Amino acid sequence: MWKWILACLLICRPAYAQRTATAFANEVQPAVWAITMVMLHDVVNPAAAARYYAYCTAPAYEIITQHNGNMPRMSSFVKSYPAVTISGAKDDYNYEAAALYAILETGRLMLPSGFMLEEQEEKMLRFFKKEKLSQKEINRSVAVAKEVVAQIIGWSKADHYNQLSARIRYTPIKGEGYWYPTPPAYIEAVEPHWRTIRPMVIDTCDAFKPLPPVPFSKDTTSAFYALNKEVYEAVLHPKKEELVIASFWDCNPFAVSTAGHMAIGFKKITPGGHWMNIAGIAAKKANLDFDNTVLLHTLTAVTEMDAFISCWDEKYRSNRIRPETYINRYIDVEWKPLLQTPPFPEYTSGHSVVSTAAAQVLAYMMGDSFSFTDDSEIMFEIQPRSFTSFMQAAAEAAISRLYGGIHFRDAIENGQQQGMNIANAIIAKLKAAGVQPCVHNSMARYM
Structure with a gap:
């Protein structure tokens, strides 16, 4: 009764x-x-x-x-x-x-x-x-x-x-295979000491080292030359959908465009900002209550922070040259990437690591088959895109870096694996702590 x-x-x-x-x-x-x-x-x-x-x-x-x-x-x-x-x-x-x-x-x-x-x-x-x-x-x-x-x-x-500003100013490593500032602004390295930041969940910055990058080589028969040729051709002969994907996931907080003696800066949201908004889109579509909405945003943010720490640890360890630098030196001096090359080393792809990590945690919380329409870039006059899952969106974000001419394939694929490893470790700790999914997989399939 x-x-x-x-x-x-x-x-x-x-x-x-x-x-x-x-x-x-x-x-x-x-x-x-x-x-x-x-x-x-x-x-x-x-x-x-x-x-x-x-x-x-x-x-x-x-x-x-x-x-x-x-x-x-x-x-x-x-x-x-x-x-x-x-x-x-x-x-x-x-x-x-x-x-x-x-x-x-x-x-x-x-x-x-x-x-x-x-x-x-x-x-x-x-x-x-x-x-x-x-x-x-x-x-x-x-x-x-x-x-x-x-x-x-x-x-x-x-x-x-707060200790980062007191560290010795970063000087690019000398050598043919290492990163060097790229045009048009030749901005100095961004956050070279980020590996020293205390992680949120993962134990250490180097707990999830990716596989080593393909070795540098100028030999036209080498695997590294082939990686560069792939990026070179992708930008020279892009498909319409590839151009759309590259633009949608650009997420460059500051790109510089030059015309004569004039330089104009264009601002966009960061990769992390894009995925925070996806978390909000998912929470709203699922009609989550207040507590779970905050939970979803918090876990996405914590995951992103640790993913960047892990990724930046690898970037300044391998310190790999960017496609733009290599291609201009050894293939085509006039070639330019579709997207502006970010001011930090190439390996691994930050968007690949962070997008995969965030997507995997969101999939744990909301289900593997949670479909959604992402309108995060509409303020930049970029049309929304629809996805059948978070991982589909993350995969598109990762490959966008090749379409845009700013990353090699191994940095993308090994970055995805790095992000997956980070997310799985975080999910294991969430499970141990008793954090329950907001939406069960069986429910997510009908959304």
Whole structure:
């Protein structure tokens, strides 16, 4: 009898309660996108962007876990995670409001132009009022957000990021097979010491070393020359679909176009920003509740951060030459890639590593066959693309680097394997911590 009454209460709960939950859940993606827009303004590099996403989502998830006992604490799968406390009573504030505000507040305090988020915070406060939160409840929720954010930012200061600027300036290695700055801007190496950043979940930066790259050679019969010829021909004779794919996954935070003595910079979101938005698209399509929406964003961010640390460790170990440099020297001096060559070594492909890692974790959380339409690039006048799974999207992101003329095939394929290994290790720790999928595979097939 009591079971039947309880079931009726759950089914017949007030409609406004469901609307409120949906309203708060729908604000997560815009909050993260606001972080993305500030990073776009600041031209934050891909590796650093992933770090910001991880720290901006962490306090939101922390607040949730202190209210939802079914959500494992981040300390159960994140290394060296601090003991976060919330002072005062836990029934005098709205934890969803506190979590949402925490995302913006972390970005405001950590990003170079974080002050730009103040307008978004004011907009968020108006949203809280619209959702019938009392002023007292709003004030307390904001106070809780700031309290947790302060603790997470304090923890972030021990990850060695603040020590990067004190390191010796990077000098390109001399030698024919090594990376050297590329045109048109000849930007110096980006984050050569990123391997020193403390990972979130993986044990060490070099725990997932990929297979060695194909050895450098100028011999026209060598395997390395063949890799270059493949990239060369792909750019000379592209198919229409390949051009579309290369453009869609460009994700270059700062490309420079020159005309005479004039140089114009073009900004885009990073690979990590693209996948954070995919996480938001998936959460919205699946109609996830607030807690799981934040969980999905947090796990995507944490995975991206570790994937970049692992990838950058390999980039500056192998320090491999870019296709543009090799082809201009030994094949065709006038050849140019379709996409602008990023300012760091070639091996492995960062987009391949990060996209595969993020996609695999998203597949664990949302199902192997979760279909979605990705409109992340529409603000750059690039049309949406539809995918039948996260891994299909990741595979397309990876091969886009060959179509764009900026990566060799072995950097792509071995990068994909590196990303898969990172994701599998993270998923194993999530399972051990008791993190449950948001959507079961059997349900995802019908979405």
